[in-house]
Amino acid sequence: MKQGYSYRFGSRGARSAPYLLLAPGLLLYLVIALGPSVATAAYSFTDASGILGSPIKWIGLDNYKEFLLMGANVRDNLQVTENTFLFCILVTVVQTVFGLAAAILLDMRMRLSNFFRTVYFMPTILGFTIVGLVWSLFLYPMGGPMQRLLGLLGLQSEFLGGASMRVFYWIVWIQIWANMGVTMIIFMGGLQTVPAELREAARIDGAGSWQVFRHVTFPLLTPSLNTNILLEIIGSLQAWQLFLVVKGPTNGINVLSIWVYALAFGRQSNNPTGIAMRQGYGAAASMVLFVIVLVVGMITQRVLARREGRILG
């Protein structure tokens, strides 16, 4: 015991106090996060339907075999996985670029900067349901605002009801629109940490705006960039809300997360009109998604950490 200090709980209590204080938070994490995750993993090896009172049988790897190897499921589920990666790449790249551009513009402290910051951030607080409904109305092909604009040019589009990939790209755009505010705020925080004198010094040495950005600002934004990329990759791999609101889980192109929802809560083996609760099967699909997110997340983190170490030393 250090001289001059008294411990309220005594020396033994002092050693156990941190663990006791951590216990409530840990318990909450176990009950709300880790526990259900472990339960999902366990369910994935059963034929659980999720119906209270239905017997649950251990079926080993049958769900995984059905999802990954059975019949045409291989093709369909692989396609859904490809869609998931495509969605992730598009959202991550475009959202990062747009978020950075918005942050740089707002950092210039022009007139109405605060107003525009609020406007850009507002979609984030609306929630996916409202965002999806707003865009569904905006893109209504029978006279919605966008259709009226196209109509002036003699054009027409099916928008969200059109050919599957068109809907997919619209959902990518809406996802970016809904989340760009967060990316922008993180970048703005990063820009605050870039010392103004470094930029000044570069300008005095004759660097143009682009050179200042490329060689001074952007390298120092590495921590913010890494945070944004990691958040966007993990978030977009798990995105499903807009797919549900805009098109529903049994209609057209899907990504893995909404596919998991459809399989666990309604789809009868790829039959859009059949209903069967198969939460064991859905759990297996969600474990596949978990592994993908885990692997991609870990690789991304390692690559970004190395890059940060190389740039910032």
Next chain:
Amino acid sequence: MRKRWVFVALVAFLALPVLAFAGDVTLELLIHQNAPLVDYIDAFNKKFEAKYPGIKVNVSVVKADELAMSTQTRLTANDVDIIDMFGFAQGIQPYMKGADKPNWQALIEAGLLMDLTGQSFLKNFDAPTIKDAGSFNGKVYEVNTGRYAFTGVFYNKDLFAKYKVKVPTTWKDFVAACETFKKAGVPAIACGGKDGWPVLVAGYGIILSMYPDQAALVKGLWQGAIKWNDAKSLQMWQRMQVLARDLIEPGASGVAFDAAPGRFASGATAMLCAGSWDAPAIATANPKCNFGYFPLPGSDKAADNKYIAGKYDVGWVVNAKTENKDAALKWLALFSDPANYQAYVTAVGVIPTQPTAKLDTTLGREIAPYLANFRLGYELLWVQPKGAGQWAQPNAAFFKPYNQFDDAKKLADQAQADLDAGLKAVK
């Protein structure tokens, strides 16, 4: 002293609602979104609450494609008493190897649905309905309240008269009628394409015309006697493509299913491909809309197009673990009373399942000539083999602009290949 009185006042304030409702029963009802159904149930519940003052009814409304999931979660949470459940369908046949049992069967086997066998109100309903739509292993679990037809087409009689178009009885006449309207600048057919399933349902009329014995079609597909890419099926696909690409109006892929009846009712289109459940919505949207209903003629022979297919729709099941059993049974009994049931039929537009009730509406009169040829639709019978691909379905919405296919032969081959993948996997 003052603090003590403030404390007493606070406790009393909080306790008042509890005391006020002590002894009151709240019956939780779950139904799917169908505007006339929701309106009728709201009005009926007021009548029920007036008759039974100690019982309140609380209604939750969900979209039709979320009803199954909501049912399962509410039953698990045991916070629902009466549930709207579509008539029992997709029963597993002996030749369907490895198929998933339907949800309703899983709920019954889990002991979650109340056995209603012997309840007096069941006698008000016709025996075939009780047997076909609500029974399992000799016991009754559902009171089915009505059937809908979904292989027909609503048509605007005034527009048909204006452009001198007769009600088509063959596929050729149907296409010609649509072309007449298109040339006159009137979109031919409205459909709620955004949700996908209305276009799927629109194609059912073509399937029915090609394969009037829908049960035989299902069996033939499972056993290989019928293929999705044989000559007859190919014609079916080609006609589905024409329907989706050429006859349903452009932009329909962005119209939600509950917006399509309004478009038709407003006179924006000459026809509407939808189930007969939309008749009350049309009448409400425009009481002056002079509409009729005919079977979609998918065949070149008029004799093949006299059938109409549909499904058993809203049925009532009761949570087996409900604490309000008495109240739930009272609700069902009052609902099943012939006078109330007749009001329900008129409001919601179902084909009655009580022998004493009549659908004395525009739709009822239009559909009456076809009721003798009423068949259960394909989707009520089809169970997909596990491992079958996503294209193993006769779905008009697979064609552009709703999905990726613009070649009927390619889709026919793909559909059969996807089905074969499943049949092989479950052998």
